[in-house]
Amino acid sequence: GSQVVDRKVDSVCPFCGVGCLITYNVKDEHIVSVDGRDGPANHGRLCVKGRFGFDYVHHDQRLTKPLIRKPGVPKDDGEAPRPSHWSEVFREASWEEALEFAAGKLRTLRDGHGPKSLAGFGSAKGSNEEAYLFQKLVRTGFQSNNVDHCTRLCHASSVAALLEGVGSGAVSNPVNDVAHAELVMVIGSNPTANHPVAATWMKNAAKNGTKIVLADPRVTDLGRHAWRVMQFKPDTDVAMLNALIHTVIEEGLADESFVRERADNFEALRQNVKAYSPEAMAPICGIPAQTLREVARAFAKAKGAMILWGMGVSQHVHGTDNVRCLIALSTVTGQIGRPGTGLHPLRGQNNVQGASDAGLIPMMFPNYQRVDDAGVHRWFEDFWGTRLDATPGYTVVEIMHKALADDSDPHKIRGMYVMGENPAMSDPDLNHARHALASLEHLVVQDIFMTETAWLADVVLPASAWPEKTGTVSNTDRMVQLGRRALTPPGDAKPDLWIIQEIARRMGLTWDYAGDECGVAAVYEEMRQAMHAAISGISWERLQRESSVTYPCLSEDDPGQPIVFADSFPTADGRVKLVPADIIPAAERPDADYPFVLITGRQLEHWHTGSMTRRATVLDAIEPLATASMNGADMESMQLAPGDVITVRSRRGEVAIHLRRDDGTPSGAVFIPFAYYEAAANQLTNAALDPFGKIPEFKYCAVRILRG
Numbered sequence: 001g002s003q004v005v006d007r008k009v010d011s012v013c014p015f016c017g018v019g020c021l022i023t024y025n026v027k028d029e030h031i032v033s034v035d036g037r038d039g040p041a042n043h044g045r046l047c048v049k050g051r052f053g054f055d056y057v058h059h060d061q062r063l064t065k066p067l068i069r070k071p072g073v074p075k076d077d078g079e080a081p082r083p084s085h086w087s088e089v090f091r092e093a094s095w096e097e098a099l100e101f102a103a104g105k106l107r108t109l110r111d112g113h114g115p116k117s118l119a120g121f122g123s124a125k126g127s128n129e130e131a132y133l134f135q136k137l138v139r140t141g142f143q144s145n146n147v148d149h150c151t152r153l154c155h156a157s158s159v160a161a162l163l164e165g166v167g168s169g170a171v172s173n174p175v176n177d178v179a180h181a182e183l184v185m186v187i188g189s190n191p192t193a194n195h196p197v198a199a200t201w202m203k204n205a206a207k208n209g210t211k212i213v214l215a216d217p218r219v220t221d222l223g224r225h226a227w228r229v230m231q232f233k234p235d236t237d238v239a240m241l242n243a244l245i246h247t248v249i250e251e252g253l254a255d256e257s258f259v260r261e262r263a264d265n266f267e268a269l270r271q272n273v274k275a276y277s278p279e280a281m282a283p284i285c286g287i288p289a290q291t292l293r294e295v296a297r298a299f300a301k302a303k304g305a306m307i308l309w310g311m312g313v314s315q316h317v318h319g320t321d322n323v324r325c326l327i328a329l330s331t332v333t334g335q336i337g338r339p340g341t342g343l344h345p346l347r348g349q350n351n352v353q354g355a356s357d358a359g360l361i362p363m364m365f366p367n368y369q370r371v372d373d374a375g376v377h378r379w380f381e382d383f384w385g386t387r388l389d390a391t392p393g394y395t396v397v398e399i400m401h402k403a404l405a406d407d408s409d410p411h412k413i414r415g416m417y418v419m420g421e422n423p424a425m426s427d428p429d430l431n432h433a434r435h436a437l438a439s440l441e442h443l444v445v446q447d448i449f450m451t452e453t454a455w456l457a458d459v460v461l462p463a464s465a466w467p468e469k470t471g472t473v474s475n476t477d478r479m480v481q482l483g484r485r486a487l488t489p490p491g492d493a494k495p496d497l498w499i500i501q502e503i504a505r506r507m508g509l510t511w512d513y514a515g516d517e518c519g520v521a522a523v524y525e526e527m528r529q530a531m532h533a534a535i536s537g538i539s540w541e542r543l544q545r546e547s548s549v550t551y552p553c554l555s556e557d558d559p560g561q562p563i564v565f566a567d568s569f570p571t572a573d574g575r576v577k578l579v580p581a582d583i584i585p586a587a588e589r590p591d592a593d594y595p596f597v598l599i600t601g602r603q604l605e606h607w608h609t610g611s612m613t614r615r616a617t618v619l620d621a622i623e624p625l626a627t628a629s630m631n632g633a634d635m636e637s638m639q640l641a642p643g644d645v646i647t648v649r650s651r652r653g654e655v656a657i658h659l660r661r662d663d664g665t666p667s668g669a670v671f672i673p674f675a676y677y678e679a680a681a682n683q684l685t686n687a688a689l690d691p692f693g694k695i696p697e698f699k700y701c702a703v704r705i706l707r708g
């Protein structure tokens with residue numbers, strides 16, 4: 001704009017996985033506005049979060065001093081972290097004292113109870129360099145693979161199915177490739193709220209003739225642009241998708257030469273879907289057989305058909321099966337490996353793709369190299385110059401269970417280091433998760449605010465917000481993008497890379513990452529080697545020049561490969577492995593006591609656990625209040641009106657919340673965003689896990705609705 005600023009600093013939006021490039025306008029050491037930059041994912045566009053969600057960095061609740069829990073103050077796992085109480089619970093400490101205390105106790109637990117007594121949660125909100133260094137600290141310093149992050153709560157099931165089926169967990173085609181598709185199926189995703197700039201590509205494609213099929217139990221805004229809306233009953237993904245595959249195969253619409261040349265196990269799939277005719281599935285999924293057939297035909301016959309999906313697909317005990325069906329649908333129709341086709345699991349967090357690539361997961365080293373593969377294990381022992389554990393570590397929800405394990409359990413988790421995650425809000429069954437965090441002997445939390453998790457810590461380390469550091473993040477389209485430091489951290493807050501290295505040193509590691517900004521370039525270059533081919537053509541210098549480079553990128557002059565799988569798949573034999581799926585019901589079904597289905601999710605203005613966006617003035621002004629959405633017909637029959645306060649209760653907890661009418665929410669269901677501490681949706685959710693991805697069933701549990 002016309003505003004006179006002191007400097008303009010190019011960076012990346014810190015919220016969603018679309019990865020819009022931005023410019024921070026800085027005056028008097030404050031960000032005064034944000035502009036959209038002409039990045040490959042956004043072409044200058046921004047949504048309301050990117051444009052207005054910046055002044056959280058200047059909020060007066062920023063942590064500016066290391067804090068140590070006062071002796072004898074109990075960890076109250078039912079209490080909100082109210083600022084007026086902070087000084088009753090914590091005292092300020094010097095960095096030296098806080099780091100000694102944080103690392104000293106971790107060391108004592110490791111040496112006394114063994115490496116498996118410790119775990120670390122990194123964050124998809126940190127940079128690739130932070131993720132890489134954090135997992136290296138856990139693997140080499142804690143000496144186990146108990147390291148994970150919120151990908152477990154997000155696309156773990158998608159990644160499990162994709163690695164098994166096509167050999168790579170990342171997307172095959174970028175979002176804006178929808179412009180080249182004749183048909184786009186968006187399933188279990190609300191992109192106008194959660195990937196808003198990505199949704200603009202979809203809406204513009206629709207304007208130019210692309211048929212959008214929105215498949216979702218909740219009819220959301222994108223439905224207005226859709227050719228067909230399939231509002232299937234919650235939890236019936238496999239029934240609906242198998243009916244589509246059945247139609248394609250039985251009506252002779254399969255791409256036989258593609259299947260013959262590039263896929264295995266077709267016969268088993270064909271046999272399995274025989275029982276799933278649209279006519280048989282219509283009463284189960286609630287979509288007329290005629291619609292299922294129409295959509296299947298249009299998908300198969302389209303010159304290009306692409307599938308994009310979100311948490312509605314992944315967050316089920318059958319999340320992996322849901323994605324197996326999507327892979328099968330794309331494969332039997334030959335809709336993969338060309339422009340306007342393919343599989344796109346929309347990544348939620350700004351760096352959930354990158355943090356996973358960097359190895360912030362318990363079963364894999366960087367770039368999905370299995371910790372229990374002997375060759376890989378040897379390579380990393382050489383590379384890092386130390387002995388490494390060869391068994392996969394525990395995942396997020398498993399770690400919470402292990403924190404409450406019996407004292408005699410040799411794998412009981414006793415100490416944790418949490419960097420930038422907020423499991424006391426984001427985990428399922430919060431009463432259990434908070435109790436688990438509170439019962440740890442030692443909890444170190446590194447964050448920018450007194451999050452609900454930090455509130456349960458023994459020591460809190462004040463870290464840097466995204467505009468206060470330089471680093472890379474990788475978006476949903478596999479673009480590695482550079483964010484540059486615009487501000488210095490407030491008070492005594494420190495860059496996360498500095499804190500990780502200080503903890504590492506005190507755990508006995510001798511690292512040396514020289515250079516500006518805590519050696520970020522050196523960390524990146526080491527990560528580039530550890531990831532082998534994937535980003536080998538993306539040097540730190542190149543990122544300075546280009547800001548954004550897509551991988552796979554094999555050499556300095558490789559422009560990057562936005563569309564993959566053209567000739568072969570990165571599986572062992574280069575072919576797709578088709579995996580049939582059958583109907584598995586949700587872990588907890590509605591019954592007479594708990595007759596409603598709870599669906600949790602997000603909304604446009606607030607990001608995940610709300611710690612940033614609820615402290616951003618404009619966003620908080622637009623959506624100041626937690627609300628639950630219900631269908632108008634249900635409200636009428638229960639004599640409820642918009643604005644009423646209801647209590648939503650499950651077998652695990654209850655929340656009081658204001659009611660909002662939303663006729664897109666199906667009858668018999670209630671939708672609650674999980675961003676609000678005062679009505680935390682995850683107090684209600686069920687921690688039942690998908691057996692492959694170990695992702696909890698956030699999208700389905702049974703609740704009762706009471707007035708007031």
Ligand code: SF4
Pocket residue numbers: 013014015016017018019020042045046047048049050051195196197198
């Ligand atoms: Fe930021 Fe996502 Fe909005 Fe883009 S679409 S501005 S990356 S929140």
